[in-house]
Amino acid sequence: MTQPEALRQLLEAIAQGQISPQSAFEKLKYLEFEPVDEFAKVDHHRSLRTGFPEVIWGPGKTVEQIVAIMRAMRDRTPVVMATRIEPDVAQHIRAALPAALYFEAAKICALVPMNLQPQHPGIMGILTAGTADLPVAEEAAITAELSGFNVLRLWDVGVAGIHRLLRHRDVVAQADVLIVVAGMEGALPSVVAGFSDVPIVAVPTSVGYGANFGGVSALLTMLNSCATGIGVVNIDNGFGAAMLAGQILRTAQRLQAKSDRP
Incomplete structure (x- = not known):
């Protein structure tokens, strides 16, 4: 589910009384961005603005930082992607996040839904x-x-x-x-x-x-x-x-x- 669709469903649930305003507030608290410890602010709003979610730039970050950011993103976006990930770094990421896939030729590590299909024509x-x-x-x-x-x-x-x-x-x-x-x-x-x-x-x-x-x-x-x-x-x-x-x-x-x- 994309973030715009999730937001629309949340608003509909509030209108129909299926969720309380307080519960909705907790879900929306980090919609714009979410602090991850003191080293990152994950931009959950980016897909609403640009159509594409934030992507993690790997170089310069520790394995622990990359894993923490991926965890913060995985419930908010269907695909979490980290670029320029070397094989040894990918090994450590996958040890912490077993569901992560590593595309070695592309040096991309990602959390991907099982049923990922093309969404755009062309x-x-x-x-x-x-x-x-x-x-x-x-x-x-x-x-x-x-x-x-x-x-x-x-x-x-x-x-x-x-x-x-x-x-x-x-x-x-x-x-x-x-x-x-x-x-x-x-x-x-x-x-x-x-x-x-x-x-x-x-x-x-x-x-x-x-x-x-x-x-x-x-x-x-x-x-x-x-x-x-x-x-x-x-x-x-x-x-x-x-x-x-x-x-x-x-x-x-x-x-x-x-x-x-x-």
Whole structure:
């Protein structure tokens, strides 16, 4: 159940006398945000404002802090997600929270309902230039799937072997928004944008030789693309790419709902 639905049911229960105002007050006490000891304030209201719940950034936090935040969130949101979690940290998290799942390629640890299904129409296509870009791409893919989106993966179709991409043009055409992940010179988003009619979120990765400057060369290539319809996120930011692509699909869904109204 999403937080807006839970809030609506709570208000209906008050109106029907099924729950007392005092009990409702206790449930609403931490709706806006909830302090977790002295180190965190969990933003339970974020899904009401943005459509996506708060996500835990793993680096810089202790295992105990991550576990405490996940526990505070698990009764308020259907999916609790922590990003950039290393395998040894994930092992300790799962010892404290046995229900937690670890997606190693994406470095995401999450509490997920058993019946998690896509909630939004449309397909989010995710492409990588090379196999070395997979960690960033999988971060985007798992983030999108845990957020309720249908994901189509297409790996290792970079411009060094352009025939691999062209052979899969029919797969690319199925997507309603595309995330294109590339390191080195970062040319793949421009090529894909040249034959695609959907929005493209370009993700530069830090993969590359010394003159790649840790992804800066790919970032500049994508920012300077002559192809239209490309938005660029920061280096290695698979999570941010998934959030942006998800907002694009949700906006299309909202516009469709408006057009369907009498």
